Amino acid sequence: MKTLRSFVQGGWHQADTGFATLHNPCTEEPIAQASSAGIDFGAALAFARDRGGSALRAMTFAERGALLGAMSKSLYEKRDELIELSSLNTGVTRKDAKFDLDGATFTLSYYAKLGESLGAKHWFAEDEGAQLGRSPRFWGRHLRLPRRGVAVHINAFNFPAWGLAEKAACAILAGMPVISKPATSSAWVTERCAEILVDSGALPEGVLSLICGSTGDLLSRLGEQDVFAFTGSADTALKLRGLPNLLASSTRVNIEADSLNAAVLAPGIDRDSETWDLFVQDVTREIMQKTGQKCTAVRRIFVPRDEADEVQEALCERLGSAVVGDPHESSVTMGPLATEGQLRDAEAGVEKLAAEAAIVHGTGKRVDGRGAAPGKGWFFAPTLLRVNDGGAADVVHRHEVFGPVSTICPYEGGVESAAAGVGAAGGTLVTSLYVDGPQALTGYLSAGGATSGRLYVGSEKVAAQLPGSGTTLPAMLHGGPGRAGGGEELGGLSGLGLYQQRVAVTGDRALLDRAGD
């Protein structure tokens, strides 16, 4: 059985006790073990802060960008190997593995280019500035300086490569060293990515560390100049963000939590239109992609009441063609859930939803997978539910099932009424809105735009180019209010903000202009 290692203080660390076991989700066989026992987290933090931080702050944006470019390239070169490992470790199809891996390399190369465009500076001014006195000599502007601590990243099991890469890209380009901790169940993929990055020789010492296993006392050692970014469940986020030292030191914390994302079909969309087709196609993919294990997946489908039957029929037809099973079978379109715990939670979750929603497709239960031994593997039937009145529902707006499960929520009236239903979940990462003109978009923004971090607008003329609402793009904000955690990641240049200190600098403009950057 493979034993995963951690990478701290510039070297690989292998524990000899305290192991957690990783399983192949298709066979339930143990495949690897991970433990962080024996790591001196205080020393690991100091090494990252001192060596990694100094190295990065001495580099220009262009140099940090070149580093990210090299990271992207080295991962891309091992793409086939990583796809295979992803299937073994997490049960994903080739397509779903690529979604994670290509997301990782694309995000790294996006920030590599951004670094190149920022050029030979170590920090930048976010504005030209403003005259503050009676003459333009007294001037002020806002700089963005790298924070002098370490960025600790805890990632979710569903994106073992992309989670590592998207957070690291922003931190490293801003000038902060990273300690990354993947969810244990999928940590083999992340460990291999880290190995590839370390072996590439591109990383200065201390810039990237990896913790496989538990975080021990790592988080309770974070301080004023550190950053802690977490992606995962709202329950875990709540525990971590309340850690006394994080509160007392104002440690910068960013949370990206599961949320009950929604798709909204505006009233009056022609059933023969490309917009309607796009809606059905997007929603189906967002239910099935990565077996529904995406924080951006569509959990609620808001449709005008008189379209609900038609939508249900179209979705059931498409979900009915899904082939659940071991991704090594070429006909399989959807792999298993990642762990036994995920399977049990999904089954229990559908039971909860079924208290107020009718199951209209699937069973909400484990199924046998094609190409897998009967009774083995954490396979789950894609499941569609429906409530009578989206506005009157309760559990559907509060309980997320982290699997291929979604609920049709009929609404009456205009998009404003759908917006109220979307808002009932207390904040989401993304809402997709399918419209045929600007009026419904304006109405939605006005009535409920502020309850999601991202609004994905689907319409006819752009249908062929759209990647799906669940796809997070490095140029656009990733994060949402309330239930979604209140965080902000990515979004182009502003994605660096989490790792920078805004500093207002005021004084003699001629002097400020002559200062180095």
Add this chain to the structure above:
Amino acid sequence: MKTLRSFVQGGWHQADTGFATLHNPCTEEPIAQASSAGIDFGAALAFARDRGGSALRAMTFAERGALLGAMSKSLYEKRDELIELSSLNTGVTRKDAKFDLDGATFTLSYYAKLGESLGAKHWFAEDEGAQLGRSPRFWGRHLRLPRRGVAVHINAFNFPAWGLAEKAACAILAGMPVISKPATSSAWVTERCAEILVDSGALPEGVLSLICGSTGDLLSRLGEQDVFAFTGSADTALKLRGLPNLLASSTRVNIEADSLNAAVLAPGIDRDSETWDLFVQDVTREIMQKTGQKCTAVRRIFVPRDEADEVQEALCERLGSAVVGDPHESSVTMGPLATEGQLRDAEAGVEKLAAEAAIVHGTGKRVDGRGAAPGKGWFFAPTLLRVNDGGAADVVHRHEVFGPVSTICPYEGGVESAAAGVGAAGGTLVTSLYVDGPQALTGYLSAGGATSGRLYVGSEKVAAQLPGSGTTLPAMLHGGPGRAGGGEELGGLSGLGLYQQRVAVTGDRALLDRAGD
């Protein structure tokens, strides 16, 4: 005795029980009482969110700006009355009262103008956007939409007018209603400001509420779309930011806490230069202004070791000319501390500092005030201390005395060594740096710029225009990392960000361009 009222649900509320007493700090006589007993905080929140929020979101930036302009004007018209009341309520000199009141009207009028320049929109895009697909049709940009909750503001006792105004200006311009709660000891000034604003007739119902007295269960009722901004002590901030509902709902929280701000004299500044004079003059004012009761006051004075005697002599001479007493005496230049608690804390604080620092001016004790009855009034001697080695000090970097007290910290070597000393306080609101060229500025930014939210650069050619490092300007960020709370207020347009939700909108560019704003 005056009984202060609260303004909630569109009307004035007077309690009949549970009063706290306000005193005249010069005479110690009770002058007013305040209580929030009987307020239904749930109803007050609902009224603000529903009525105030709807009213503001229906207004354009230009209209909200006009509202702020009317608020500024109505306060300015009562300036003389408010100056008199400030002296009675908080013991400030006329000059210090104006600092607070003019800060309030200036900040309101600054944001009024900003609103005018933003024009007839209800929200704005923060960027032009980016091409996301293979053709420019698939486009994305970031909007800033008003959050749909209420902004609850808790302010410190030292700025009863400015605290109300600076926070309200940003929230209202962004489109969020405000519930403001002043510190009880100085709440009479704030109550009168609110009365003037209400009586002006400019405020739509629910836009501004006022709580005099305790906040009851107000904070535990905040949710996902609300904002909570606090200015005050780090201890209180820590308790409040850990409230379970704020953590669970990702309520947006902004903390602006007391911090151990520093002034740094760069090496090699000529003692006969204007820069040297500016340094001495600024530091003296930052010790004495508002009797040192400013979150931006200079608590630590970093000077090259071989300049320390000269600096000490110059500061002692200036502090020696201070006249402490009742501000109604025309010769008085510094009023009392605001409360008996502040006086006791200041006395105890100097005792703490004296464990490692020598008192070189003043006594760190209560004194009799000119024009005040002997033994009466919370007057305090301006007190200067000095440590041998700023780098080796400990208590001086951790314990803030919220009064006219500061400590000289000699350093050796370049500004980088001073930066390390400044950073030992774990994050500050502002550092002032006195230099004669860009090299020291670059060195400071690189070595320690990220440990302060604002860097005030003092130099010769701009000396005559500088307002002092303790003056917070609406165009520049107010807030600092770590110990200073990690918050961000003001800073021009970005000051609205606390009250807005960033939303990434992606889709057909032609459609996005035609949507209303």
